[in-house]
Amino acid sequence: MTHLKRRKFMKYATASSLGIALSNTATFGMSLRSSKNTSIGIIGIDTSHSVAFTKYINGQENGFEVIAAYTTVSKDIPASYERVDKFTQELKESGIQIVDSIKQLLELVDCILLETNDGRLHLEQAEEVFKSGKPVFIDKPVAASLKDAILIYEAAKKYNVVTFSTSGTRFMSQAQKVRNGSIGKVMGADTFSPVKYVPSHSDLFWYGMHGVEHLFTVMQTGCTRVRRTKTGICDTVVGEWDDGRIGTFRGIVDGKGGHGGQAFGTEEIAYLGRWEGYEPLVDAILHYFRTNEVPVEPSETLEIYAFMEAALVSSEQGGVWVTLESVMKEAGN
Template sequence: MMDQPYNRRNFIKTAAVAGIGLGFNLSAAPVWVKEKGNRVGIIGLDTSHSTAFTKELNKADAGDTYYGYKVVAAYPQGSTDIESSTKRIPGYTEEVKKHGVKIVDSIKALLKEVDVVLLETNDGRPRLEQAMQVLKAGKPMFIDKPVAASLHDTVAIYDAAKQYKVPVFSTSSLRYMPSVQEAAQGKVGKILGADTYSPATIEKSHPDLFWYGIHGVESLFTLMGTGCKSVTRTQTENTEIVVGIWEDGRVGTFRGTRNGKHDYGGTVYGEKGNMSLGPYGGYNALLSEIVKFFQTGNLPVKPEETLEIYAFMEAADESKRQGGKSVTIQSVMQKSRS
């Protein structure tokens, strides 16, 4: 396909979430065939994920654990105005340099050095512009949370990935919390419902749940799957309660907290009984899935599911704007394409 100027509106107009009847299958993109190369590049050194992934991939005794993938280059610039991010960049830059990582001054320069990309910028606002450079270069990409700072941009990134035939996936590491995976794989039988919780710190430049609530919402969808129909949100100064109704009548809830001990967990309700979720298991399970994705091109999480997760969080924001009224997933998807 010829490389054409990017038009955000045209990308957004064709996207949809599976199961809501909008007729667009993001998983139908042609299968990508991996070219030889295991050089990893990082965009954004303003998150602890960047240093954690680098330390694990580049450790001397990694052996074949990660198929030989190593971080070889990084572009440090992340957020320009979120203090919790900007203050990390100098220290994290020095940290990855200790592991043999070359620091470059642009994404263009990075893409000349690497085969695959970890998009780690903590700030979702520049993600669309950053991702477009990677996609046009044909580099497979993992996008850390949040995919972007709006549902519009999230849809546009996945649509662009389809156009350029480049595999992309995104997830929170909470998807791979051991107990969540056990339940999702059938430990309690068919899942009848679930309640999850996580910190839900708010960043004013992002929709409320995109910044940190995404972790607990990702856990919820790992258990419940796609098919959420409507969302209702109740909010106080320190707590979020978001209730989703699935098309088959199941109910899933997310509780976000902003005070007390920051923890992750919940309860899943199954045909064989109920099960508590937790504790959090760290980054390594996610990192294993990332390198398998780089090695095979197979998507661990379908685009339709990721888009529905972000539509769920956008619907929660819309419910807040409407004083707690129920908001459909379909309505926010349609609005994102207008």
């Protein structure tokens, strides 16, 4: 994304965030909008994001309304099958129509939030949406493998659909300030987040990507190689950028969790702040639905996932340096 686009986006995001406090006064099931709103459909109800995003969108006057949802369940992922009934019931009680297929959903709505917990399903689900030409935000992880992540963006290009995927950590206010020059040039950064592993996904894709996304938000693209040290209580990845800068991600396996970090600039050192909630991410999604402008380019997202894939290979090979180019080539790009 160009500097100008980032400035335009941040101007929008800052202004839109002023409405967050007001939205908290609205109840979940209360719609404040008219029938002229742009309609949103959700694919995937097995995540708390589906409920949280619906609550925020439908609780304020923003020109959008979540009206329908479709879900599947992954029987080998507890976070999916243990929660899907609860979240489905919450959406039903808020007046959201539950439909039987993605095809039926696409007939009802203008835009899509792809929230399915299981990244293995994202390629097939996203491609069906791309064929319709409707805009779609793909929640994390964009896919369960680097190969599928690449195929998703290739499919979007094939069907001429602009899409994006990101973690909410990208929109933590201090990280956005640093990205936009508040501490001068970023010379390095350290970020942290909890990590959880599921066998069906490349290991950092499932939850560690929150901290890796945070790292790339401030360091931006240009990472060439990584090496990883993984123990029973810590998971650390060191990345080297093409200009000699170093960025590190610390995955918290055991102990107090949280999201944060530090960035080291030519003018200042900045603490990257605490988690501030989903609202800035949802504001970014709605801005994309309005304008077709994305806050993160596919190239940056794919570099994030190549970073995590290279980290996996590094750990499998005893912590050696692994290039991002090598894993991208292996994944077929």
